[in-house]
Amino acid sequence: ETGVTQSPTHLIKTRGQQVTLRCSSQSGHNTVSWYQQALGQGPQFIFQYYREEENGRGNFPPRFSGLQFPNYSSELNVNALELDDSALYLCASSPGMGRDEQFFGPGTRLTVL
Amino acid sequence: SQKIEQNSEALNIQEGKTATLTCNYTNYSPAYLQWYRQDPGRGPVFLLLIRENEKEKRKERLKVTFDTTLKQSLFHITASQPADSATYLCALENGGATNKLIFGTGTLLAVQP
Numbered sequence: 001e002t003g004v005t006q007s008p009t010h011l012i013k014t015r016g017q018q019v020t021l022r023c024s025s026q027s028g029h030n031t032v033s034w035y036q037q038a039l040g041q042g043p044q045f046i047f048q049y050y051r052e053e054e055n056g057r058g059n060f061p062p063r064f065s066g067l068q069f070p071n072y073s074s075e076l077n078v079n080a081l082e083l084d085d086s087a088l089y090l091c092a093s094s095p096g097m098g099r100d101e102q103f104f105g106p107g108t109r110l111t112v113l
Numbered sequence: 114s115q116k117i118e119q120n121s122e123a124l125n126i127q128e129g130k131t132a133t134l135t136c137n138y139t140n141y142s143p144a145y146l147q148w149y150r151q152d153p154g155r156g157p158v159f160l161l162l163i164r165e166n167e168k169e170k171r172k173e174r175l176k177v178t179f180d181t182t183l184k185q186s187l188f189h190i191t192a193s194q195p196a197d198s199a200t201y202l203c204a205l206e207n208g209g210a211t212n213k214l215i216f217g218t219g220t221l222l223a224v225q226p
Binding site for chain 1: 117147149154155156157158159162202204213214215216217218219
């Protein structure tokens, strides 16, 4: 059983650009959640997908969007990047919608210049 | 307003002692609370989950308590080791259809040999 993987590891973009981050969940996990973690802060919930449908969203603007695919992979897209979007982006998968532990990936470090 | 607070300052303890980390919350009614460990540049790793109807949970050298009256969880590491040095995050789930986690800012634990 492989763990949660994310790509790329690091990314540098300039303000106004668009970015796509990718995540591969653990096999059999139907739920994926995305979090943003600024330096020195705890992760903040962006949104969650369950069986390819968005299933809850945090306090993030619409320029943050996502997709989940049947093969347990998912994407986080951010349009019109702002300097404050610089952070570690984490995806986490869990087996169902129940109250389970979440399995986090190593994260993608995004820097916006 | 809703808040989750963890010890903002780093906790320094001597090897072999018990580390106690605090998580306080206001204006939440969590159905359960989780503790995670995070090493620098890595994703959080799940440690323990405790439900609202449980007072205490143990796993090897770890113990967590959950007091819904005080709105507080305590996380203990007994016989601490330098390898326990990391940031520890508490996260609560506030009910609803998603297992959205709301994280505290974390406490940095440093165990001195």
